[in-house]
Structures are given as C-alpha cells and as structure tokens.
Amino acid sequence: MAEALTASTLATLFTEARTHNAWQDRPVSDELLQQAYDLARMGPTSANCCPLRVVFIRSPQAKQQLAPALSSGNLQKTLSAPVTAILAYDPAFYDLLPELYLHGDARSWFTSSPELAQETAFRNASLQAAYLILALRSLGLDTGPMSGFDQQLVNQTFLAESGWKANFLLNIGYGDSSKVYPRSPRLAFERVCQII
Template sequence: MTSTLDDNALAQLFTEAHSHVSWQDKAIPEVLIKQLYDMVKLCPTSANCSPARFVFVTSQEGKQKLKPSLSKGNVEKTMTAPCTVIVAYDEEFYEELPTLFPYADAKSWFTSSPEAAYETAMRNSSMQGAYLISASRALGLDIGAMSGFDPNLLNETFFSENKWKVNFLINLGYGDGDKSHKRLPRLTFEQACKII
C-alpha cells in the first residue's frame, strides 16, 4: 500500500472532521457496528495484545445505566447520541496472548509484572480507541470522545463480573453539523514537534 488517500478522504478523516455534541435521530445499524470492529481489530498493538474491549450502548436501558456515571456536562450529548462506546481494557488481556502472539511466551511478560500489564493495557486500548475514531469516520459516522465520567461507578455498573476497566467514552452517530462547534486552535508543528 503506497498510494495516498485523496483530499476528500483526508477531509472526512481529519481536516474537516469535528467532534460532535448534537446528533441526528438516526440509529446505527448493528451490521455497521460489527463492520467497525472488524476494521479496528486489524490495527496494530504491542505484540498483537489487543487489550481493548468495547461496549456499544445503544438501548435506552443501557443509556440509563450509564447516565449516573456521567459528568453533568456530558449527560445530554450522551443521552441523545445513537450509540455510546465504552472503550475499556481487559486487565487480563494477556490470557489471549498464546493465541494472539504465538511466537513467544508473551503471557509471562505480564503475569510477572502488574505494572507492565497495566501500562500496556492502557496504552494499547487508548490506541485502539483512536483507531475506532478513525474507522468510524471512514465509515461515515461522527464521533465525540469524552473523559468526563466517574470511572469507579461505571466499572461497578458495567464490569463487576469481569476484569474489564473503562478507559474513555465515545459518542457515535450522525452528527448535527449545524450545531457543531467551531474548530478550536491547535498547536503548531514547532510547538509540538522536533526533528532530530
């Protein structure tokens, strides 16, 4: 793969894409949610560890379960979004490594070091969440990523019976472009980057 995406594709993914807080009343088909994951799972992670776990909250019952853990400023935008994705990580992601990375005893890298397991899970699930954002845009969806929530309450509500832990949230759907905010400033290359 050596070709560059055309300007329209780059605009959809990056240059003209916005985070959304207002949504059209339009459901996301389940087949599209599955297609989205099928794209995300192919993206790279350290030793193919794939620690991210995704909960696609689309029902009103699910939204009501989620609501108490949201910060006040995130309630309306989340309740009106067609889908809210809980981007989580599996604390015991390494249990899948004999299948996902059969080239070495990668499981032992993490069973012997809880710190390495946590750092790897957080770092790589964050990357997988970012892949989900790009894949969503590629499939014609809009996103609004959020970190304003009570993680302890959310984990207790959704993950009390497994070893998953929340990383961040993404509202997903078809944005109302008339109500999107103007793009905020970004750091320049000189402010954020070095070439050495």
C-alpha cells in the first residue's frame, strides 16, 4: 500500500504550487527535463498507450519560430521562460502498442476506429501532460500551462515531420514569485462531486 505524502510534499505539488508568468534568469538543465519525463512516463494510461510527445523549446532561434504562434498575452512570458514545452500527442500512438501493451492485440482496437484513436490519444496525452507538470514541480521547477496559441501554426512549424499534434504549451523554469497573481478560487467538493 502506498504511504501518504507529507504536508510539505502535498504543498509542493498542489496547495502552494502556482502557475507562473514571470521567470528568474536561471537555466533548466537537460538532465532535469529528462528526469521529469522519466517520472511522468510512469503514470497510468489506458492500455499503456503513452501517446504524449514533447518538444522542449529552449534556443533563442526556436523561441523566435514559436513567437508568431503565440497570443499577445502569452508572448513575453513565453519568450522569457527558460524552456517552453509543446505538449503534443501522436495520433498514430497505436503503432507502438505491440511494444507497450503485452496482454493482447490492442493495436487493432484503434486502427479500426479513427474516432476512438483520436479520443484515446487526446485524453491520455492530457493525463500524461498533467503528470509532467507534477513531476516538474516535484523536482523544484515551476510551470505555466497555456492555451492561447495557433495550434495549426505550431503543428506546421514544429510537428509536421512527426505527424504529432499540439495539445497545449507549458513554460518551465524557476518562477519569479514576486509576480504571481493572487490565487483564484477553486470549486468546493460539495459543488462538483457526488458519491453514489
């Protein structure tokens, strides 16, 4: 049985963690990005389908390629972030299922239904992206997930060769806590949950 996490760890992952829009001038190492992915990849996905694909954008040249796809409200915070990840999914994730799902022929479930494949890829890559945010937080990094970008342009500029599709963008670094907005309210359990 898993042990409960400490209050300090829960604060790091959830209660005190914040979305950041301003960043310290501190680099994020390749090793930390790999360590975060190695943690996130262990989270569950249906049929172990693992459709998440990530492009980490760090170089000034790549940031300039990304800039035209950003909404005006996301431009400065993204250009100043040490790393921006394109959190994408592979629509053809099922081609790796013979390697990933060892309990039967799961590939055929998805090749026979493009709608099911699309829904599965998007849902499970979104789950994996959330795991990645928590993994980054657990390693002392801050994040700023974003919509507010031209998905088609990001796909054309960064993902066309692979065939992957962008889901959302994630700024990664060491946040400037002096520029964090006050926390917005969250909905209480009684308003959104049922136990039946």
